[in-house]
Every structure is written in C-alpha cells, then in structure tokens.
Amino acid sequence: AQKVTQAQTEISVVEKEDVTLDCVYETRDTTYYLFWYKQPPSGELVFLIRRNSFDEQNEISGRYSWNFQKSTSSFNFTITASQVVDSAVYFCALSEDSSASKIIFGSGTRLSIRP
Amino acid sequence: EAGVAQSPRYKIIEKRQSVAFWCNPISGHATLYWYQQILGQGPKLLIQFQNNGVVDDSQLPKDRFSAERLKGVDSTLKIQPAKLEDSAVYLCASSLGRGGTSTDTQYFGPGTRLTVL
Secondary structure (H helix, E strand, O other): OOEEEOOOOEEEEEOOOOEEEOOEEEOOOOOOEEEEEEEOOOOOOEEEEEEEOOOOOOEEEOOEEEEEEHHHOEEEEEEOOOOHHHOEEEEEEEEOOOOOOOEEEOOOEEEEEEO | OOOOEEEOOEEEEOOOOOEEEEEEOOOOOOEEEEEEEOOOOOOEEEEEEEOOEEEEOOOOOOOOEEEEOOOOOOEEEEEOOOOHHHOEEEEEEEEOOOOOOOOOOOEEOOOEEEEEO
16 A cells, blocks of 8 residues: 655744655555645645656755655655745655556645744 | 636535535646645545546545536536535646656646535
C-alpha cells in the first residue's frame, strides 16, 4: 500500500532561517512519482516539483531544494533564507501510476515564517 | 492563462440539505479531478474524469455524492443529503490528460469550503 508521512505538523522559524520539511513515503512499486505542493492561505495547491523514482539527483530551484533518497524512502524539501511569503501548508505526495494522475497526499506541514 | 475556477467559494448548509459545486477547468485540459480536503488533512481524490467519462470514482461515497461532466468541460459535484462529516474544502483540479505514459501536472482551483451544521 502507498503512504506518505509528514511527521512535522507545524514549523515556525524566523525570517532568513533555513528550514527543512521532511517527507517519508511507502510504496511497493519500483516506478513511482513524488511531488511537493504548496497551499497558501488562498487555498489552491501550487505545484512545486515532480520527481520520478529513477532520478535521485537533487534539485535546486532558487531558494528551494529537494533531497531524494531511495535508501531511506525520503523526499525532503529545504527552503533557504526563508521569507514571510513562504508561509503556507506544504504537502508531499506520491503517485504509482504511469501518468502520475492518481496522487496520494501526506497530511501536510504548516510552515510559519515570522518577521 | 486562466486557472481552474470554482464556485461558490464558501457554502454553509444544514445537515440533510443538498449542495452543488461547480468547476471550470483550464481550457484544453481533458482530465478533471475532484478532491475532498478535511481540515488538517491532505486532499483525497473523490473522482477523476477523462473528457466526459469517469476514470476513477472508487473513493466517491456514491450513496450521497454524485458528479458529472456532461460536455467534457465544466463539472458539478453534488452532495445529497449532506452529513456533518462532509464539512471540508472541495478542490477541483485539471490536467492536460495526454494519456499513455506521459506524465501530467495537476493544477488546482481555490476550492469551495463547505460547512455542514
């Protein structure tokens, strides 16, 4: 069975600090996709990244970086030099189907950045 | 490019009443999804359409929930009758739906927050 665990329910840091959001997943498939979405107070989920299981290369996009480690079934997300606008709920998610359409979401981590 | 539109944004009803939500996907997107997001949880897929056909409705409580996408564009999700535990945000998402092994990105609307009293 597939499962996504985000053990950190809430995180609060001061602006400009670095913060890492943890994600641990479970799947029996060898081919799967991992995602991160951001949900700001406005409500809509904003797509951040999709990774397939064969690509363990870490990715950096501006202040965002993702660390994918199959050995520990983790896909962690780091925000460097956090800003108040980063405050949101962040969801890690997993899909086992080839088109990455059926997505299972974790329970989310609420990130608050204090000025 | 316009995003996924949903209405209403908020709805308050009493239990046993009926309610309907509307979703207009991004133009040209063949696949449409409805999710239920209960407070403090991640979204859970209720139903997935490919054009006007249902691909997956395995988690839709069919005794009270129904959804349609008659012309393969707009979609409505209905709850009849509502229960207290239906209080949640209902999110609509759409994707290109290229099919095969092409991976898709889902784009989400702002959601409809339903409160059942």
